[in-house]
Amino acid sequence: MFGLKLDWVCDLPPQHFVLEDYEGGTPRWCPGCGDHAVLTAVQKLVRDEQLPPEKITCVSGIGCSSRFPHYMSTYGFHGLHGRALPVACGVRSRRPDLHVFVATGDGDCCAIGTAHWIHAIRYNMKMTVMMFDNNIYGLTKMQTSPTSKVGQTSNTHPGGAPLPPLNPLTVTLGITNASFVAQTVDWNPAHVLATLRKAYHHEGLSFVRILQRCPHYMDHLWDEVQADPNKILLLEHENGVTAEPSLKRLFPNHRVHDPADLESARNIAACDMPIPIGILYQNESAARYDKLCAVGLNQGVEERLAAVQREIDRFMV
Amino acid sequence: MSTLATSIDKSNGSQSETTRPVQVLTVPQHVVEVVCDSGEGAQTAGQLFGTISAKTGNGVWTVEIIPAEIEPPVRSRSGASGNRIRIGSSEVTNMGDAADVVIAFNEQVLYSRIDVGALRPGTLVFLESKWGSDPQAAIREAYSEAKADFIDRGYVVHEVAMEDECLKVVADARRGKNMFALGLMCALYERDKEKVLAEVRAKFKKKGEKLQAANVALVEAGYAWTERHLDVRYRIPAREIQEELVVMNGNQAAALGVLAAGIELCSMYPITPATSVTHYLAAVMEHAGGFIHQAEDEIAAIGFALGASYAGKTAVTVTSGPGMALKTEFIGLAVMAELPLVIINVQRGGPSTGLPTRVEQGDLLSTLFAAPGDAPKIVMAPTSIAECFHFVVMARQLAETFRGPVIILTDANLATGQSPFPRPRVRSEWLAPPIDQSDWDSSVPAYAWDEQTGLSARPIPGQKGGEYVLTGLAHDERSKVAYESAINQRAMIRRSTKLAVLQKALKPPEVHGDPEGDLLVVGWGSTRGAIEEAVDRVRADGGKVSSLMLRFLSPLEPGLKEIFSRFKQVMTVEINYSDDPGAPYITEENRRYAQLAWYLRARTLVDIDCWSKVPGIPLPPGDIERVLRQRLASN
Numbered sequence: 001m002f003g004l005k006l007d008w009v010c011d012l013p014p015q016h017f018v019l020e021d022y023e024g025g026t027p028r029w030c031p032g033c034g035d036h037a038v039l040t041a042v043q044k045l046v047r048d049e050q051l052p053p054e055k056i057t058c059v060s061g062i063g064c065s066s067r068f069p070h071y072m073s074t075y076g077f078h079g080l081h082g083r084a085l086p087v088a089c090g091v092r093s094r095r096p097d098l099h100v101f102v103a104t105g106d107g108d109c110c111a112i113g114t115a116h117w118i119h120a121i122r123y124n125m126k127m128t129v130m131m132f133d134n135n136i137y138g139l140t141k142m143q144t145s146p147t148s149k150v151g152q153t154s155n156t157h158p159g160g161a162p163l164p165p166l167n168p169l170t171v172t173l174g175i176t177n178a179s180f181v182a183q184t185v186d187w188n189p190a191h192v193l194a195t196l197r198k199a200y201h202h203e204g205l206s207f208v209r210i211l212q213r214c215p216h217y218m219d220h221l222w223d224e225v226q227a228d229p230n231k232i233l234l235l236e237h238e239n240g241v242t243a244e245p246s247l248k249r250l251f252p253n254h255r256v257h258d259p260a261d262l263e264s265a266r267n268i269a270a271c272d273m274p275i276p277i278g279i280l281y282q283n284e285s286a287a288r289y290d291k292l293c294a295v296g297l298n299q300g301v302e303e304r305l306a307a308v309q310r311e312i313d314r315f316m317v
Numbered sequence: 318m319s320t321l322a323t324s325i326d327k328s329n330g331s332q333s334e335t336t337r338p339v340q341v342l343t344v345p346q347h348v349v350e351v352v353c354d355s356g357e358g359a360q361t362a363g364q365l366f367g368t369i370s371a372k373t374g375n376g377v378w379t380v381e382i383i384p385a386e387i388e389p390p391v392r393s394r395s396g397a398s399g400n401r402i403r404i405g406s407s408e409v410t411n412m413g414d415a416a417d418v419v420i421a422f423n424e425q426v427l428y429s430r431i432d433v434g435a436l437r438p439g440t441l442v443f444l445e446s447k448w449g450s451d452p453q454a455a456i457r458e459a460y461s462e463a464k465a466d467f468i469d470r471g472y473v474v475h476e477v478a479m480e481d482e483c484l485k486v487v488a489d490a491r492r493g494k495n496m497f498a499l500g501l502m503c504a505l506y507e508r509d510k511e512k513v514l515a516e517v518r519a520k521f522k523k524k525g526e527k528l529q530a531a532n533v534a535l536v537e538a539g540y541a542w543t544e545r546h547l548d549v550r551y552r553i554p555a556r557e558i559q560e561e562l563v564v565m566n567g568n569q570a571a572a573l574g575v576l577a578a579g580i581e582l583c584s585m586y587p588i589t590p591a592t593s594v595t596h597y598l599a600a601v602m603e604h605a606g607g608f609i610h611q612a613e614d615e616i617a618a619i620g621f622a623l624g625a626s627y628a629g630k631t632a633v634t635v636t637s638g639p640g641m642a643l644k645t646e647f648i649g650l651a652v653m654a655e656l657p658l659v660i661i662n663v664q665r666g667g668p669s670t671g672l673p674t675r676v677e678q679g680d681l682l683s684t685l686f687a688a689p690g691d692a693p694k695i696v697m698a699p700t701s702i703a704e705c706f707h708f709v710v711m712a713r714q715l716a717e718t719f720r721g722p723v724i725i726l727t728d729a730n731l732a733t734g735q736s737p738f739p740r741p742r743v744r745s746e747w748l749a750p751p752i753d754q755s756d757w758d759s760s761v762p763a764y765a766w767d768e769q770t771g772l773s774a775r776p777i778p779g780q781k782g783g784e785y786v787l788t789g790l791a792h793d794e795r796s797k798v799a800y801e802s803a804i805n806q807r808a809m810i811r812r813s814t815k816l817a818v819l820q821k822a823l824k825p826p827e828v829h830g831d832p833e834g835d836l837l838v839v840g841w842g843s844t845r846g847a848i849e850e851a852v853d854r855v856r857a858d859g860g861k862v863s864s865l866m867l868r869f870l871s872p873l874e875p876g877l878k879e880i881f882s883r884f885k886q887v888m889t890v891e892i893n894y895s896d897d898p899g900a901p902y903i904t905e906e907n908r909r910y911a912q913l914a915w916y917l918r919a920r921t922l923v924d925i926d927c928w929s930k931v932p933g934i935p936l937p938p939g940d941i942e943r944v945l946r947q948r949l950a951s952n
Binding site: 024025052053054055057058059069070072073074075076077078079080083085086087088089090091092093094095097098115116118119292293294295296297299301302303304305307308309310311312315316317 | 368371372558561562563564565569573576577579581582584601603604605606607608610612613614616617618620621622623624625626627628629630632646647650737740741743745748749750778779780781782783784785786787788789790797798
């Protein structure tokens with residue numbers, strides 16, 4: 001009646017969520033830290049998607065960026081250094097109804113948590129993984145990270161980092177069953193949001209490396225790149241991040257890249273300069289372990305009891 | 318008890334011409350071993366004999382004899398594989414002392430049993446004789462020397478041409494000797510042949526008709542050989558069984574406990590001797606609405622389980638000592654953030670990689686105390702295979718009620734030993750999921766610690782109004798990170814008090830034997846059967862000794878100090894290391910005690926002594942008996 005379609009009525013969300021519904025404690029990151037921008041982007045994303053806060057679980061490890069869950073007013077798990085991904089996989093395993101976001105840093109993911117990083121990529125369980133990469137350990141006060149550039153001075157390497165940095169993009173793209181790899185930069189909030197939106201909608205594990213500076217220890221990390229926009233390579237494609245005209249104006253150096261093209265993605269990722277931003281790779285037909293984990297999820301108590309009784313009977317004397 | 322012929326009767330057995338008059342010796346119990354090179358199937362034969370014996374109404378306890386390597390060299394003194402089966406006319410709770418009967422597929426594997434004291438003068442040995450005519454002179458010599466040595470040692474040696482007997486029936490004797498041995502054992506103990514053959518057919522049903530028929534023929538060959546060559550049979554009267562029984566090993570019991578406890582997720586990493594729990598679960602968990610995750614490492618295994626637990630799912634992780642060490646940080650998090658989790662630690666010998674397949678109770682103190690800072694947690698130890706089942710069910714309930722990890726310590730003795738026990742009656746409420754998705758009253762914090770008990774209910778993702786961020790950092794009731802002194806002190810009190818609350822709900826342990834006397838033996842875990850048998854033997858001779866088994870190790874069961882005060886001496890018997898007080902350099906001041914003794918001394922201020930060793934195998938009751946007699950005599 002009144003021309004209303006019944007299914008529309010049923011679909012009406014019980015509540016309309018606004019940004020404040022996702023805001024947790026006041027962030028205690030340093031002023032100027034890129035973590036603020038990512039937090040805002042995630043809050044906007046979940047607001048735009050109208051996700052009920054109680055259906056979101058943010059999982060993190062230890063480090064500055066791993067404070068992330070505390071600043072969301074959703075469920076959160078701020079666990080152990082390096083171990084965000086196994087926990088996130090466990091959360092997801094039997095709760096396909098939950099939206100899982102993971103906040104991890106370059107130390108958390110690429111040093112102490114490396115084994116889990118590799119295997120979580122292979123498990124490919126649906127979740128959005130944000131790897132905050134500022135090339136340094138901040139919380140423990142300036143130690144070399146696996147992504148620190150050669151020669152980067154730190155408290156552990158006063159003479160400069162001795163080895164070439166690990167490239168998280170090429171590593172991830174080299175892992176069997178990787179299904180989504182993207183990169184963005186914290187100083188362009190529009191690109192961060194557009195990238196995270198693609199990541200959130202990805203049917204599998206999305207790995208997003210977010211380049212950022214540490215205003216306290218690595219204030220000038222990206223000065224050169226920020227001064228010369230040609231040092232960024234904006235990846236665009238109808239299946240990738242669709243570049244707004246303003247973004248294209250900002251980054252004159254752009255390239256059409258089909259995220260389905262793994263070979264090309266690996267070549268782009270291997271290049272130090274210019275720095276690619278956008279979706280490097282996406283494959284939604286990769287095997288998803290979370291689909292296997294959910295086996296028997298809807299079995300009732302009586303059915304399970306019968307199965308247990310049958311098993312015990314097999315051992316009857 | 319040593320073998321006692323309590324009655325002898327002569328009978329003619331069957332009417333067939335080929336049979337000869339036999340002597341039937343009725344005995345209360347016997348220990349039988351069957352040993353071979355790895356891959357010759359003695360374990361299968363032993364397990365089948367155990368199952369058949371249980372079905373005939375005997376009490377049974379089996380122990381696996383396992384080489385440490387997958388493919389040890391053949392005819393090797395260290396490579397013996399097989400099974401020890403102790404059968405009795407009443408309940409059997411441990412592996413017993415020296416074997417009464419041993420079937421050995423070569424003389425070298427028999428030596429490996431002699432090396433661990435498994436034989437005694439008088440042991441009946443059935444020895445494969447083919448080595449005596451081996452093409453290699455060295456083997457022939459080794460065999461004949463060994464045979465002479467065995468006779469010198471007082472064993473009653475029967476040479477059996479097993480290979481030849483098997484070749485009459487099958488083409489490859491190496492794959493069939495075990496079934497011949499089964500037939501020999503079953504004939505020797507007067508097992509009804511038709512029932513045995515039915516059991517064998519059932520066992521090999523899935524392997525195809527050809528193999529099934531071959532195995533049946535081999536068992537029959539074993540019977541026929543016995544009828545032709547042996548004039549003795551052993552009769553072990555069956556028990557009156559009133560209730561339904563199941564027979565399984567401790568790892569299977571723990572796995573069934575996981576199912577019966579309604580645990581939905583098992584997250585594991587392979588480690589001996591715990592893995593067989595998960596092998597079994599992998600085959601069946603799906604049917605019971607659960608999932609088993611093989612993680613990339615021990616740390617990820619517990620992290621995954623805790624993630625699922627945080628999301629409202631019941632979870633278990635199964636491991637052994639080295640895996641426990643790796644899981645330590647996550648166990649601390651589970652305590653700090655009050656996440657329910659069941660952890661099964663099937664202990665092996667340590668430290669480091671230690672003795673992967675062997676028996677030890679060396680993880681008690683590390684389980685109780687390993688964690689950064691103070692991390693109070695519940696620790697339990699089943700003392701029987703039945704308890705391996707029931708403790709998992711209890712652990713899940715305790716984990717949820719007391720909101721934290723519950724660790725179950727079993728060991729390789731329980732894990733691989735098989736014994737019958739009353740069929741568990743599973744209740745549907747055990748399976749009820751903890752998950753609740755109704756709205757949470759947002760005025761109630763995530764840790765609404767009861768001031769008296771420290772207990773609190775937890776919100777689960779999906780519950781509107783319950784949103785909180787779990788953290789391993791010090792936190793207040795709302796899970797907000799808090800470094801304030803008073804808040805930290807309060808939170809520590811709340812977490813610790815929960816153990817005291819549980820302790821108040823426990824009953825004092827039962828004393829086996831008189832409630833007072835000259836000596837009290839305290840044990841925990843798998844040693845119960847051997848300790849109680851040793852105590853019974855000494856008591857039968859008038860010794861004033863009793864025993865007590867602890868099933869809760871954290872918190873400890875109440876009333877211990879009072880019980881201890883009724884005995885002149887208190888000592889623990891354990892399978893872990895302690896310094897010998899008489900050894901060089903060892904003084905009263907520097908002597909390191911067995912782990913339970915160490916712990917009980919601290920908790921009770923009673924001067925508790927210990928006797929412990931680390932043989933890698935279960936303690937025979939005879940060894941404990943000797944120690945008890947010495948202790949009583951020295952006072």
